[in-house]
Structure formats: C-alpha cells, structure tokens
Amino acid sequence: MTLLAIETSCDETSVAVIRDGKVLSGIVSSQIKLHAEYGGVVPELAAREHLRNLIPVAQAALGAAGVAVAHLDAVAATQGPGLPNALLVGFKAAQAVAFALHKPFIGINHHEAHLYSPWISGEPPVARFSEFQPNVSLIVSGGHTLLVLVSSELKHRVLGGTIDDAAGECFDKAGKLMGLPYPAGPLIDQLAGQGNPRAYDFPRPLLLDAGDDFSFSGLKTSVRYFIRDHPALLNDRKTICDLCASVQAAIVEVLVIKTIRAALRNNVRCVTASGGVTCNSALRSELNLACSRNHLALRLAEKSLCTDNAAMIGILAERKLLARVPLLPLDEEIKPGWALA
Ligand code: KG4
Ligand code: ZN
Numbered sequence: 001m002t003l004l005a006i007e008t009s010c011d012e013t014s015v016a017v018i019r020d021g022k023v024l025s026g027i028v029s030s031q032i033k034l035h036a037e038y039g040g041v042v043p044e045l046a047a048r049e050h051l052r053n054l055i056p057v058a059q060a061a062l063g064a065a066g067v068a069v070a071h072l073d074a075v076a077a078t079q080g081p082g083l084p085n086a087l088l089v090g091f092k093a094a095q096a097v098a099f100a101l102h103k104p105f106i107g108i109n110h111h112e113a114h115l116y117s118p119w120i121s122g123e124p125p126v127a128r129f130s131e132f133q134p135n136v137s138l139i140v141s142g143g144h145t146l147l148v149l150v151s152s153e154l155k156h157r158v159l160g161g162t163i164d165d166a167a168g169e170c171f172d173k174a175g176k177l178m179g180l181p182y183p184a185g186p187l188i189d190q191l192a193g194q195g196n197p198r199a200y201d202f203p204r205p206l207l208l209d210a211g212d213d214f215s216f217s218g219l220k221t222s223v224r225y226f227i228r229d230h231p232a233l234l235n236d237r238k239t240i241c242d243l244c245a246s247v248q249a250a251i252v253e254v255l256v257i258k259t260i261r262a263a264l265r266n267n268v269r270c271v272t273a274s275g276g277v278t279c280n281s282a283l284r285s286e287l288n289l290a291c292s293r294n295h296l297a298l299r300l301a302e303k304s305l306c307t308d309n310a311a312m313i314g315i316l317a318e319r320k321l322l323a324r325v326p327l328l329p330l331d332e333e334i335k336p337g338w339a340l341a
Contacts, residue, residue: 028308273301
C-alpha cells in the first residue's frame with residue numbers, strides 16, 4: 001500500500017509517503033522562525049503559512065519518494081487535536097486528493113500517532129512494528145504532557161496528563177523569564193550542559209502524588225519569583241547556565257520518575273517517549289538510566305520524529321487501514337479538541 005500523509009496541526013507543514021510500513025519520504029517545513037518574533041505560535045499566521053507551503057512540501061515528498069499522485073492507494077491527515085484553521089488546511093487538502101483519486105481517506109489523532117513514532121525508527125535503532133511491545137508512552141511537547149498505557153497495537157488508555165501547563169510550555173516560559181528567545185526549550189538544553197543542576201532547588205510538582213497527572217505551572221511561578229528576587233543572576237552567563245540546568249533537572253526528574261512508576265505499576269516491560277521535549281538531552285539520558293536500573297526496555301523516537309511530522313501520521317494510518325478500521329466519509333470535519341481517551 002502506498003499512502004500520502006499530511007500533518008498541519010500546529011506550526012509544521014509536513015507531508016510523508018509511506019509504503020508497507022516504511023517511510024519513503026518525509027518532509028517537514030517548520031514555521032518556528034516566523035512565530036519566534038511573536039514569542040509563540042500565532043494561529044492565523046500558522047494557517048496562512050500552511051496554505052503557502054503545503055503544495056511545495058507535498059511535491060517535494062512525492063518527488064523524494066519517486067511516487068506519482070495517481071499511484072497512491074490511500075490518503076491520511078491529522079484530524080485533531082490542533083489549531084482549527086491550521087488543521088483545516090491539511091485535512092481538507094487530503095480529503096480533496098482522496099476524492100479526486102477515489103481512494104480511502106483516514107483522519108488520525110495527532111497524539112495517537114505520537115505513540116507510534118518510536119517504532120518507526122529511533123533509539124536503540126531499527127525498531128519495527130514487529131518488535132512492538134506493550135508500553136507506557138510519554139508524550140511531551142509544548143502543548144501536551146501525557147502518560148498513556150499502550151496495551152497492544154492500536155489499543156491504548158490515557159493514564160494521566162498535565163492539569164495546567166505542558167512540560168514544553170514550562171521550558172519556554174521559564175526561558176522567557178530568563179530573557180531567552182522562543183522556543184526556549186532547545187536553548188535551555190544547550191545552556192544546561194554548562195551549568196550545575198543542583199545550583200538552585202526548584203519544586204518537583206506532584207512528584208510525591210501517586211497518580212499519573214502532572215503540573216508545571218507552580219514550577220514556572222517559582223522561577224518567576226526566584227528571578228524577581230535575584231535579578232542580578234541574569235547578568236552572568238554562568239548563573240544563567242546554572243538556572244537552566246536547575247529548571248531542566250526539576251522538569252526531567254518529574255517526567256522520568258512518574259513515567260517509570262506508571263510502567264512498573266502497569267506491569268509493562270517497555271517505556272517509549274516522543275514529542276518535542278523528548279529532544280531534550282537530559283530527559284533522554286535520565287530515561288535511559290532509569291529504564292536500565294528498572295530492567296525496562298526504552299524506545300525513544302528519533303529526534304526528527306519527536307517533533308510534529310507526517311511520517312507518524314502515515315505509519316499509524318496504514319496500520320489502521322490494514323486493521324480495517326471504518327473509513328471516514330469525505331465530508332467528515334476536523335476535531336480541534338480531540339482528546340486521546
Ligand atoms: O512537539 P513540538 O515540536 O510541538 C508541539 O508543542 O506540539 O514541541 C515543541 C516544544 C517546545 O516547547 C520546545 O521548547 C520543546 O518542545 N523542545 C525542547 C527541546 N526541543 C524542543 N525542550 C527541551 N529541550 C529540548 N532540547
Ligand atoms: Zn505533536
């Protein structure tokens with residue numbers, strides 16, 4: 001089966017071509033520079049940029065795969081959750097292609113797709129669906145922080161999520177308080193590498209709570225008060241690095257400990273992680289350490305597949321088509337608030 005997949009839920013325009021479980025091509029055009037000027041994603045600008053970029057990105061993906069539109073067997077797109085106008089661009093374009101070709105169309109939940117990105121490839125390398133194991137999956141991005149029990153392929157249950165800010169949002173907002181540009185997450189990661197994670201003690205919210213929910217707004221607020229009370233720290237590069245390392249350590253400790261605890265409680269032998277924050281080097285290494293200490297296998301999505309991409313949408317869509325899930329009518333609408341159950 002050769003399938004075209006489109007992802008436009010937020011600020012990446014992405015198109016992938018999938019054939020028989022392999023990603024023939026996956027192109028991602030990021031709008032990060034455009035939104036950086038505004039300190040966050042501007043929904044109207046994101047949608048306009050998708051409109052501008054979608055056709056060239058689709059042409060590039062089809063070209064790189066060496067596949068003509070006429071040879072597609074199915075089309076998939078992200079149906080939700082996401083920014084309404086951004087979702088509309090990719091979803092309606094995908095429906096139009098399916099309509100013109102008289103081929104099946106399938107709408108995919110963006111978060112469900114994140115659950116499978118560590119099985120496309122990743123660390124350790126060469127993951128395949130045939131290696132799939134029941135797992136507890138951490139999805140951690142700028143908009144979401146979720147723990148999901150994936151008991152078998154296409155079967156999952158959300159264990160918990162953030163009750164306020166997402167982990168990526170906490171990185172970005174803490175960085176903004178330190179005067180770092182948006183999105184601050186990658187820069188905090190870089191500066192933290194030169195800092196002392198034990199320099200300042202920030203709270204680890206809900207760490208002692210036995211449930212699987214997260215909370216990061218209190219941590220952000222404590223960074224705000226700390227900087228208000230010690231403004232001179234921001235004049236010195238060394239103390240900024242220490243601050244980055246300390247904030248990062250607090251976020252990572254909460255994510256790692258709660259993920260491992262959920263895996264052990266649910267008797268799975270495997271942990272996976274994806275979403276933009278999974279690019280964080282401390283999160284990757286701490287998850288690695290904690291999993292080996294607890295005899296758990298770990299699959300981390302490859303960095304390029306942690307952030308939003310159409311390859312994960314296409315891979316999941318193909319599995320769903322093979323499992324004969326009901327197809328969507330071509331007048332089906334987007335679901336901007338589609339929460340994973
Ligand atoms: O998944 P993603 O590209 O977009 C959505 O939010 O859906 O994730 C972006 C988030 C941002 O908050 C960004 O700061 C964070 O992921 N991020 C990181 C790193 N790379 C991206 N946070 C910490 N360390 C990183 N290396
Ligand atoms: Zn995402």
